[in-house]
Amino acid sequence: MPLSLDKRNETSNNKNALPMLHPSRVEEMVFVRYTPPPSSVEDSADYDAWLERINYLCDDLHWLLQLPHDKFWCQVIFDESLHKALDSFLKYCPRYYDSVIDLPEVGQHSQQELCRLVYLTYLRMATHKESKEHFITPEVFGDIIYENFLFDIPKILDICSLFGKGNGPLLTKMISNIFTQQPKYTDDLRETVPTMLHVLTTIATQCGVQLEISGQSPQKLDKAAAGSNMSSMPTPVLQDILLYLNDIALTLHRFLELYPPACNVLHEFNFCSVIAHFYEQVIPELTLTIKQKDFQSQSLQKQLQKKLHRAKKCLVHIFRSLIQYNCLQPLLDNGSDEQIVATCMEGLIHTMTSVLNERKFLASYESMFSFQDDVDMLMQTSTSIDPHQLEYIQSAINAAFATFGHRKSPRGDTNTGGRTSPDGAADSLTVLSVQDKNKQNEDDSLPDEFQTEDYSEGAVSCPTPGQAEIESLIASVKDLFPHIGEGFIELALEELDWNHEKVVSAILEDKLPASLQGISFDVARQERAVNQGDGHAELPDVLATRRNIFDNDEFDLFHNKKVDMKKIHLGKKKEKIDLEDKSVIRAVQATYDAYGSIDQDSMYEAAQMYEDEYDDTYDSNIAADDADSADELTNKKVLPRVLLELERKKEKEEASDSRSEESEEEEENEVSRDLFLTDPAKLREMAEQKRLSQASRGRKGRGGAGPPRVRDVVGSAKGQGQSDEVKRNRRMKEKFKGQRNKANSEKKMSKGMF
Secondary structure (H helix, E strand, O other): OOOOHHHOEOOOOOOOOOEOOOHHHOOOOOOOOOOOOOOOOOOHHHHHHHHHHHHHHHHHHHHHHOOOHHHHHHHHHHOHHHHHHHHHHHHHOOOOOOOOOOOOHHHHHHHHHHHHHHHHHHHHHOOOEOOOOOEOOHHHHHHHHHHOOOOOHHHHHHHHHHHOOOOHHHHHHHHHHHHHHOOHHHHHHHHHHHHHHHHHHHHHHHOOOOOOOOOOOOOOHHHHHOOOOOOOOOHHHHHHHHHHHHHHHHHHHHHHHHOOOHHHHHHHOOHHHHHHHHHHHHHHHHHHHHHHOOOOOHHHHHHHHHHHHHHHHHHHHHHHHHHHHHHHHHHHHOOOOHHHHHHHHHHHHHHHHHOOOOHHHHHHHHHHOOHHHHHHHHHHHOOOOOOHHHHHHHHHHHHHHHHHEOOOOOOOOOOOOOOOOOOOOOOOOOOOOHHHHHHOOOOOOOOOOOOEOOOOOOOOOOOOOOHHHHHHHHHHHHHHOOOOOHHHHHHHHHHOOOOHHHHHHHHHOOOOOHHHOOOOOOOOOOOOOOEOOOOOEOOOOHHHHOOOOOOOOOOOOOOOOOOOHHHOOOOOOOOOOOOOOOHHHHHHHHHHHHHOOOOHHHHHHHHHHOOOOOOOOOHHHHOOOOHHHHHHHHOOOOOOHHHHHHHHHHHHHHHHOOHHHHHHHHHHHHHHHOOOOOOHHHHHHHHHHHHHHHHHHHHHHOOOOOOOOOOOOOOOOOOOOOOHHHHHHHHHHHHHHHHHHHHHHHHHHHOOOO
16 A cells, blocks of 8 residues: 655665655755736846746746656755745736736746746645545645645635636635645634734725724724825825725635635624725725826726726625625525524624615625525525515615616626636636736626626716717706806716716705715816727717718808808798789799780780779679669579579469568568668567567468467387377478478578578
């Protein structure tokens, strides 16, 4: 049975044989230390020196990895120059999110190769068993890496930050093996957490904010009152704070993602409340400072905004990792155990209740992780969960999100979120080159489907309008609030997604976002650069790209600044008409003369017949009752055919009537001729007399005086049958109804109504 490396001795005839792990077996090598890439490749001497150093390191590490198992461990344990070289690489190697100059292709290849070799070196150092013949006892392996400082908590954090992107499965096995074989690293992590809290407190103090962290001694009043003024902070100091915060947040997020059991240690120090309180107090101050501060270049401001945005997302993900591992995951795994369910639910409610006052943090958290989805998942997992305990927390989160958060439109494919692991065997490796680091501006492991109200990095709810549209929006708000400067209006429009209605509502209701509350209304407007420093040109002007059929005409205000305003009028232009001008008539007369459609001679002769201005063409029709036109009514040559027929009928009726009736008709005709001259009262009196005379004639015709006979045409109710008399009366009514209608129509026609 093969022995482990720690129990084997050197094969020799000497009785005092040395063990395999002994300093005397170390090869004499000097590993050079790593230095970061030069700030500029224009100086060829610095670049050549850096490239030569990188090549030396690559050759030495390649030689180290080719050593057999026993010699490799002797070199790793007892070679101090190797330790310093690896430590320098972890300290100075640029992270993928750092901005590095574009190195030549040779330099990029050398840097990428060095990253690969360093990663393989640490991976072999974290493996205690390479094969059945070459291995180390696990207990001895833990003591070797711990006592010789091959690994410690800062190194593990740096490894996660450097190689965590794209190498998740391998790094998870590597870090888990380290903590499993040596439990003392867990104690070291527990001792490191106060240092992390102290770092967050220091950053907050530099931003003028005093964090209240449980477990720390209370601060003095004079020390707590002395805060840093962010507006007067130098740009290098602000840049260092943002870089430091970004590095800490991303490193801790990577570490918790690769080694989730570390969440238990952080949860012991109430790290969730610290993260939420830090986010609520510090992030708005940094956001406001970046927006108000004058930077030398626009690209520097954009770079700092991106780093702050990445730090915000990492802080939210750290909080989520702690909640997921300590509260949600045990409920999913052990939903049937009532004791575990009760303990986890109590921890979840306590944690979420402790951060309900941090409303901006809750809005950001809800934007990325829906608390309602967690509640629905928990309700499906266990039936012993009381939903009423979570209603208060959900209502507080909804209120915070409605005030400080809003969801953004997803970008790209939202089905595949998060970091992707490499496919293939367990020894697969993904290392980013320097060129990839320059092109990679965002952390792919942090999904950007939703953004919060402070700064949206790339994903915005609406595209940035052109310069002309911005001017129009500013003018529309300026008309309502003349006392507000254009600079503040532009900042408010940019903050509220270029929606002038939201800006007006926020100003009227005094509900400006937190990022605008500290800004004066008299801020002057700054000119926007046409080309930003980061290489992204501003969108072209709408007026420069529009196409219209009225372009460049005499009324085009966008291209022609001098427009004759006298030619512009509202509605139809009022022109003076000269009645003496007969030019239009002459022009029309020429047209008719050409076609000969009018007999000019007859037209001219007819025109000469009329000497007066009165036209009596229609006197025979409209003046039927006029006394002056009585002769014309009896003239058969002038009356139309319809009127002639009516006259014949009248003559027949008059011949059949009595002489008394003829005399009465003559009197009525005489009166009708004077209708236009008679007093209306007399007309009403004559109409009444006529009605009475007709009634008396009707009674005489029926054989005597008395009321007219009423004929029953209604009869009995429907369904009871009708008498013969009722039926006869109905037939008579229908028979003579048409005659009455005809007589009435003839009467109307005689009066000229048709």
